[in-house]
Amino acid sequence: MKKELDEYLVKKYSKIFENRNASIKESCMAFGFDHSDGWVWILDHLCDSIQHYIDNNNKYRKLEDQISQVVADQVKEKFGYLNFYCHGGDRYTDGMIALAVVMSRNVCERCGTIENVGHTRGPWIFTICKDCYDKDERLAKENFIWTVNDSKIISANDSTKEMLQDIISWEKDLSEYESLETILRSKYKISKK
Ligand SMILES: [Zn+2]
Numbered sequence: 001m002k003k004e005l006d007e008y009l010v011k012k013y014s015k016i017f018e019n020r021n022a023s024i025k026e027s028c029m030a031f032g033f034d035h036s037d038g039w040v041w042i043l044d045h046l047c048d049s050i051q052h053y054i055d056n057n058n059k060y061r062k063l064e065d066q067i068s069q070v071v072a073d074q075v076k077e078k079f080g081y082l083n084f085y086c087h088g089g090d091r092y093t094d095g096m097i098a099l100a101v102v103m104s105r106n107v108c109e110r111c112g113t114i115e116n117v118g119h120t121r122g123p124w125i126f127t128i129c130k131d132c133y134d135k136d137e138r139l140a141k142e143n144f145i146w147t148v149n150d151s152k153i154i155s156a157n158d159s160t161k162e163m164l165q166d167i168i169s170w171e172k173d174l175s176e177y178e179s180l181e182t183i184l185r186s187k188y189k190i191s192k193k
Helices: 003-012 037-059 091-104 130-135 137-141 151-168 174-188
Strands: 071-078 081-087 117-121 127-129 145-148
Touching: 003 037, 037 081, 037 091, 081 091, 117 130, 127 130, 130 137, 130 145
Parallel strands: none
Antiparallel strands: 071 081, 117 127, 117 145
C-alpha cells in the first residue's frame, strides 16, 4: 500500500496499529499492509467502528469488564480476501472484522470500486475489477485470467451495499450511496477507472 495511506491509518488508529513499527521478530505488522490501495477505505471504516465501539463501551464499564484493545498482528491479501489478524476485542469486534473480510471480496483491491469486480485465476487469486485487469498488461501475459464474480457473489452486490451501510453506520438512504463513494474516493485519492 502507498506510504501516505499506510501513515494515515497508523496515525489515525495508533492503538490498533501500535505494532506497525515493531521489529519483524515482534509482529508481522512490521511488514506493513500487504495489499493494494483499493482496500484502504474498508480498513478505515473497520478500524473506526472497532475503536469507537471499544472506547464508547469502556467508558461505562468497570475496570474488570473492559474490552481489551484490538491490536493488529497482520494485515494482508490472501486468496482474494483482506485478512486482518489481531488480538484483543470481543465477539462484536470479531463480527466487524468478519464483515470487512466478506466485503473485500466485492471491492477491487487496486482501485476500490465495487463495479464490475471479479477475480483472477491462474498463478494467484486477486480481487480486481475488469478495468484494472485490462490496464495491467502483465496480468494476461503472466496467465492470469479474469473472471466475473459468480452469480452468488454478484447477487450479493446489493447486500454488499447493505453491509457497507451497517459497518459505516450512516443513516442515509442507499440512494445516497453513490455520493458517499465519491467522497471516499476523493478523500483517499482513489481514481474512478
Ligand atoms: Zn479496479
